[in-house]
Amino acid sequence: MQNEWREGRGESRGEMLVRRKGDPELSGGAEMKIKAGGTGGGELEKETLMMELNKLVQKMVKESSWWERRGLDCSILAAAFLCLPPAFLLLSSSHVVWFSVGMLLMAVAHGVIAFKGTHLASHGALSESPAWGQFWAVFFIEVCGSFSAPAGIQGHIKMHHAHTNVIGLGDSSVWKVPFLPRTVYLFFAPLAVPVITPLVALGHLKGLSLAHVVRTVLMVALGLYSQYWLLIHVSGFESPLSALLCMLVCRAMFSVPYIHINIFQHIGLPMFSPTRRPKRIYQMTHGVLNLRRNPLLDWIFGHSLINCHVEHHLFPFLSDNMCLKVKPVVSKYLLDKKLPYQEDSYFSRLGLFFHKYQELMVFAPPITELVGVQ
Numbered sequence: 001m002q003n004e005w006r007e008g009r010g011e012s013r014g015e016m017l018v019r020r021k022g023d024p025e026l027s028g029g030a031e032m033k034i035k036a037g038g039t040g041g042g043e044l045e046k047e048t049l050m051m052e053l054n055k056l057v058q059k060m061v062k063e064s065s066w067w068e069r070r071g072l073d074c075s076i077l078a079a080a081f082l083c084l085p086p087a088f089l090l091l092s093s094s095h096v097v098w099f100s101v102g103m104l105l106m107a108v109a110h111g112v113i114a115f116k117g118t119h120l121a122s123h124g125a126l127s128e129s130p131a132w133g134q135f136w137a138v139f140f141i142e143v144c145g146s147f148s149a150p151a152g153i154q155g156h157i158k159m160h161h162a163h164t165n166v167i168g169l170g171d172s173s174v175w176k177v178p179f180l181p182r183t184v185y186l187f188f189a190p191l192a193v194p195v196i197t198p199l200v201a202l203g204h205l206k207g208l209s210l211a212h213v214v215r216t217v218l219m220v221a222l223g224l225y226s227q228y229w230l231l232i233h234v235s236g237f238e239s240p241l242s243a244l245l246c247m248l249v250c251r252a253m254f255s256v257p258y259i260h261i262n263i264f265q266h267i268g269l270p271m272f273s274p275t276r277r278p279k280r281i282y283q284m285t286h287g288v289l290n291l292r293r294n295p296l297l298d299w300i301f302g303h304s305l306i307n308c309h310v311e312h313h314l315f316p317f318l319s320d321n322m323c324l325k326v327k328p329v330v331s332k333y334l335l336d337k338k339l340p341y342q343e344d345s346y347f348s349r350l351g352l353f354f355h356k357y358q359e360l361m362v363f364a365p366p367i368t369e370l371v372g373v374q
């Protein structure tokens, strides 16, 4: 059934009223109210909320050292690269335990570099200099992530961040594969991510200049071939097939949670119409969810993709560590202003997506209108 959202009016100023027809959670077209204090006072006050929060965050950024702003995250990425030589050496062992440790070490290092590194680099969060920012974007996205830097930046920054949860623009529908059954989508298809990623990158080369195309193909090939070459010459893999299989296992080890986190934090939350989108602070607080802290996920994907996703969408220029530092201030501010601050655990979201797969991942999402704040 095609869901339809209707506009209603809150009984008092500062209260948003959201109504959805045909929502199984809201029987008989019942109304769902979202309290949004601090909205009285019109247009000016709506802008002021974001400006006020921005001031608080900018003050914290100014008072932070380089280590806090960038150093810690750059060091985590450097540590991931330093794990690679021992990983290649451990993979040369004939002892099953050491070989497995090598595999795990390489998978974790690859995860940190390809997920956390690629994400921070796409935001230019690794360096203050634009030239270095561009260099790191190409290095992380193309060499390490096997994707096209212009396509990655266009999709993530210019669409997902600029139009978060706006239908047809940043609605996370690129992650939906409705013809796949839920078990295949959630647990098996993500294992193909390392193979699909460079193929999708090739598809995105259409329309780019010849120089961009040549660079991307060379950089992606350099990343893949250097790992293959080291597995043959340092780890001593005897057949090309075994080296390729090892690459696939290491690169796919964390692709299941990678797909999960990309859908858990936006899909199922309010989606907005391109013509009646709410102000940025409402768009981000209603359309973004934080996952609870989890040491493994925090390290591999970074705080901005896990427990500080709301902060990341409000302040996308901050590094992972700075998102974590401003989190208490941002969450307190939003709660004080009676704005949503959505949090859930990874496994609770997994249960939700498993049980409501059809509704969340197959059917078209309904549109939310935040009445009184648009």
Ligand SMILES: [Zn+2]
Binding pocket: 119, 123, 156, 161, 312, 316
């Ligand atoms: Zn981002």
